[in-house]
Amino acid sequence: MRKKIVATTSLAGCFGCHMSILDIDLRLVDLIELVEFNRSPITDIKKISKRCDIGLIEGGICNDENYHVLKEFRENCEVLVSVGECAIMGGLPALRNNIPIRECFEEAYRNVPTSKSGGGIIPNDDELPIILDRVYPCHELVKIDYFLPGCPPRADLIWETLLALVTSGAELPYELVKYD
Amino acid sequence: MPGQVTFTIDGKECKAQEGQTIVEAARANGIYVPTLCYSKYVENPVGACRSCTVKINGNNGAACINRVQEGMNIQVYTRQLEDMRKAIIEALFVEGNHFCPACEKSGDCELQAAAYRYRIMAPRFPYRFPSRHIDFSPKHLVLEHSRCILCQRCVRKIRTEDGKKVFAYHHRGAKGTVEIDPEIARTMPEELAREAADICPVGCINFKGKGFDRPIGTRKYDKEP
Amino acid sequence: MAKVAGDDAVKAETASILAGYPADRSELINILWELQDRFHHIPKAAIPLAAQKMGISQVDVMETITFYHFFTTAHTGEYTVYLNNSITSRMAGFQKIRDAFEKEAGCSFGETDKDGRIGLFETSCIGMCDQEPSALINGMPFGSLTPFSVERLVKGMREGKSVLELMGVGQDLSSDPHKLARFIAPPNIRRKGPVLLGVGYNMGESIRSALKHKPGEIIDLIKNSNLRGMGGAGFPTALKWQFCASAKGDEKYIVCNADEGEPGTFKDRVLLTEWPARVFEGMAAAAYAVGARQGYLYLRAEYRYLTPHLQRTLDELRKENLLGNSILGKSGFDFDISIRLGAGAYVCGEESALLESLEGKRGEPRNRPPFPVVVGFRGKPTVVNNVETFSLVAQIIKYGGTWFNTLGTAKSVGTKILSVSGDCGRPGVYEVEWGRKVEDLLKMFDAGNAKALQIGGPSGKTISARETARKVCFEDLATGGSMIVFGQERSMPDVAQNFIDFFAEESCGACVPCRAGNPILSDLLKTIREGRGLPEHIDQMVEWANMIKASSRCGLGQSSPNSILTSIEKFKDEYMDRIKKERGALIYDFDIKAAMKESCEVTGRTPSSH
Incomplete structure (x- = not known):
């Protein structure tokens, strides 16, 4: 059997979901037998280099770079999975979604206690990604095939799901699917 | 037996007291009808959430407000009804701002439990991210309106000693909110405030100084809905 | 300030x-x-x-x-303008009028000008669809607005003119409430029929005829006429009265529903302007039949300007002893009527919501059963019928049920008053026998260029003008009377958007499907109209619309998606035309530039740099 090729990325997330992937512990060894990782923080490959079978997306879309990466994944992965609350509904970054963006910037860079009083600037270097008006759930911008809720999703859930995707379908137990 | 009626739920013959609502009668016969706005501790069921919608002699109706009658034919678990209930719960998730990881009620939340029951992975509707306020002003309570599902349990149940409403429904449509009386909020006894927090199915009405008091795995809906 | x-x-x-x-x-x-x-x-x-x-x-x-829409906690200006934003207004140039108001008043809609003199707001249909664009200014309707008349009106407001002065009402008119009401909103009767609009009326005839019978015989008379409620649902009137008459209660009430809020209807406005006493006589007959002593006319806020006219009519009836104690000497027949106002809420046209409103509460529909005929106003048995039904009652009592029965079709007897508006040469009210074909009606309305017809308002159905053989009657196209004609050049998705936004605004918010569902439908339709939709979005709209219909708590939610469903059914091409992508597209349309705009403005960057 050909090894399935897996790509993963963290967009507007905290890498907690990736930690949870690592949290499958020794089963990682089994996983390596079943899959080959392509672009991923785990391999440190920065660009998808060949067609992938499974893409795991952590985090929502909060800036233009996130959006381009999401599109790259959608274009190159057969199956795309939203991993974690942020990918599914924006998560904690989306707490800003009903606050005007100017207020967010002012609060984060100017009025924050650690900034020099009245002195801080709002970062505007061209190298920085441009923040979007709100944080978007991935499935509102591209087609997402599966969702793994949780903050982070339980390691067992990730394991069961990967196993199911790589081999055949399996019923996910109640205890695994949680939103927090 | 006098006052007893016979009816069927999904083809199973059931008996219950005349005058009981379908929800009560079904539960008395060991059949669970999913509910959210209904609570056995709150009188005057209102039929607000519609998640208990069943087919009553072929017509849709909320099981919490319709009463059993002799010979009634009730359907609870059809594919169409179950999908409708799921959609209603999904609609509630996108209508408010339900950041489960950041909510004190997570794990004990009835909305969450309903979503777990239906294995909702992501809602079919787009998120709306409404702008809703947080009310810190009450003496004993914090109201997190982002999480309110407008079930009106508090509106119906919580009254002052002289029978005045403590909570009321303000505005209408998508702008609807449940607000607390500013005067009573300052003076209400702790017991009444606790009752309000307990009756709230979600994390909207919170008792000040309480939260995240049990670890994950030991909360109400961690193991089963 | x-x-x-x-x-x-x-x-x-x-x-x-x-x-x-x-x-x-x-x-x-x-x-x-x-x-x-x-x-x-x-x-x-x-x-x-x-x-x-x-x-x-x-x-x-x-x-x-x-x-309630018309109650505000923020100052609305000494002159409060409520511009109608319903579809009939939009078709007649709403946007131009809106722009003109903003330009002249120097403030945006939703706020007041800087000195708090003029406030500009939008509202839904104000019952002037035959004279659009229209607006309420301090409760007084101004029809057929033009940018020029807006300029003149705003100038008058700055000069401190009274609303009647703004309207150009002279001394001669202001002393006669009937003439004044006619001047404010001309009745526009286009077709007089044999029952209501074309028949002479003399005050007192109906009550006199009624008193020749015993109360039970009145119900039989109505039963023999086969009269059905004219609000749209068509419940048999006699049956309603029968239930109320036999319900236990020391007090009973008669309520006239004058809350015609369905966009596109304005016939009750005409009936109340021209023959208010006939409505009150119908109520009195109902009171006699069921044993009620008190009646209420629940008048929609948009028709508040009719209050002086209605009050004077009530005074006249009292003077003639057609209302009051021992009416026309019949001992034990005491009945009087008060006028109660609504305050801007479409859902209050639903009878149980109306009763809540009448009790001074928010107009949230009640759960039924029990029905109002058993548990109504203040928990007492109550008959609620609308203006047209009570008008018909008065005529039936005067002329007999058999006469009425010969008109119309088997299941829809008598005539129906249609409120006609939109793209047609002759907007106004028409009394037609039930069962008229769409073909005849379109000719009658001078609507040769019609593409579609909205039957029964936003909560009703959209039909194609090609469905010429269909008939207006309970057997086929039931209607409360609203008929809006759409010409060939109109976009049906745009029309549907206006309708669904109306319901999203007017939902009482009690139940989830209606409160959360209608905004979802509105958003989705907007996505499609803006060209960002996928073919499957149309299927989703249909699926979700059907769910809202099936699970909502009251008639508002259950009928709110009707126009989207029928519009998609009849004019699917127009929806598909807006869709550019293939079914199953993996990357959806997303305007990243628009999403970056705000933050670029704040940081001073240009979106093109990425």
Whole structure:
């Protein structure tokens, strides 16, 4: 059997979901037998280099770079999975979604206690990604095939799901699917 | 037996007291009808959430407000009804701002439990991210309106000693909110405030100084809905 | 800044207003109207006093205030303009009028000008669809607005003219409420029929005829006429009365539903302007039949300007002893009628919501059963019928049920008054026999260029003008009377958007499918109209619309998606035309530039740099 090729990325997330992937512990060894990782923080490959079978997306879309990466994944992965609350509904970054963006910037860079009083600037270097008006759930911008809720999703859930995707379908137990 | 009626739920013959609502009668016969706005501790069921919608002699109706009658034919678990209930719960998730990881009620939340029951992975509707306020002003309570599902349990149940409403429904449509009386909020006894927090199915009405008091795995809906 | 009364002054005036009312919650809406009129908003300082008077909490008073569109907690200007944003207004040039108001008044819609003199707001249909674009200014309807007339109106407001002066009403008119009402909103009767619009009426004839019968015989008479309620649902009137008559109760009530809020209808406006006494006689006949002593006319706020005319009619009826104690000498037949106002809420046209509103509460429909005929106003058996039904009752009692029965079709007897508006040469009211074909009607309305017809308003059906053989009657196209004609050049998805937005705004918010579902439908339709939709979005709309229909708590939610469903069914091409992508597209349309705009403005960057 050909090894399935897996790509993963963290967009507007905290890498907690990736930690949870690592949290499958020794089963990682089994996983390596079943899959080959392509672009991923785990391999440190920065660009998808060949067609992938499974893409795991952590985090929502909060800036233009996130959006381009999401599109790259959608274009190159057969199956795309939203991993974690942020990918599914924006998560904690989306707490800003009903606050005007100017207020967010002012609060984060100017009025924050650690900034020099009245002195801080709002970062505007061209190298920085441009923040979007709100944080978007991935499935509102591209087609997402599966969702793994949780903050982070339980390691067992990730394991069961990967196993199911790589081999055949399996019923996910109640205890695994949680939103927090 | 006098006052007893016979009816069927999904083809199973059931008996219950005349005058009981379908929800009560079904539960008395060991059949669970999913509910959210209904609570056995709150009188005057209102039929607000519609998640208990069943087919009553072929017509849709909320099981919490319709009463059993002799010979009634009730359907609870059809594919169409179950999908409708799921959609209603999904609609509630996108209508408010339900950041489960950041909510004190997570794990004990009835909305969450309903979503777990239906294995909702992501809602079919787009998120709306409404702008809703947080009310810190009450003496004993914090109201997190982002999480309110407008079930009106508090509106119906919580009254002052002289029978005045403590909570009321303000505005209408998508702008609807449940607000607390500013005067009573300052003076209400702790017991009444606790009752309000307990009756709230979600994390909207919170008792000040309480939260995240049990670890994950030991909360109400961690193991089963 | 406008002269805003200080808290003490507000309290003093509120106290004097409250002193004129009993401590009865059902008076709350009348009280709030007085406050709104006096202060152009409901001042915060007035709320504890009103709460104390009613013996309820402040939050409870606010529950009523915030429910109704015309009650505000922010100042709405000494001249409050409510411009109708319903589809008929939009077709007649709403946007131009809106722009003209903003330009002349120097403020945007949703706010007042800087000196608090003029406030600009939008509202849904005000019952002037035959004279669009139209607006209410301090409760008075101004029809057929043009940018020029807007300029003149705003100038007049700056000069401090009264609303009647703005309208150009002279002394001769203002002394005669009937003539004045006709001047304010011309009746526009286009077709007189054999039952209501084309028949002479003499005050008292119906009550005199009624008193020749026993109460039970009146119900039989109505039963023999096969009269059905004219609100749209078509419930047999006699049956309703029968239930109420046999319900136990020491008191019973008759309520006339004059809350015709369905966009596109304005026939009750005409019936109340031209023959108000006939409506009241119909109510009196109902009172006689079921044994009620008190009646209420629940008048929609948009028709408030009719109040003086209606009050004078009631006075005349009382003078003739057609209302009051021992009517026409019949001992034991005591009946009187009061006018109660709505305050801007479409859902209050639903009879149980209307009763809640009449009790001074928010107009949230009740769960049924029990039905109002058993548990109605103040928990007592109550008959609720609309203006047209009571008008018909008066005629049937006068001319007999058999006469009425010969008109119309088997299941829809008599005639129906249609309110006709939109793209046609002859907008106005038409009395036609039930069962007329769409083909005849379109000719009658001078609607040769029609593409579609909205039957029964937004909650009704969209049909194609090609469905010429269909008939207006309960057997085929049931309607409460609203008929909106859409010409070939109109976009049906745009029409559907206006309708669904109306329901999203008017939903009482009690149940989830209607409250959360209609905004979802609105968003999705917007996505499609803006060219960002996928073919499957149309299927989703249909699926979700059907769910809202199937699970909503009251008629509003159950009928709110009707126009989207029928519009998609009849004009799917127009929806598909807006869709550019293939079914199953993996990357959806997303305007990243628009999403970056705001943050680029704040940081001074250009979106093109990425």
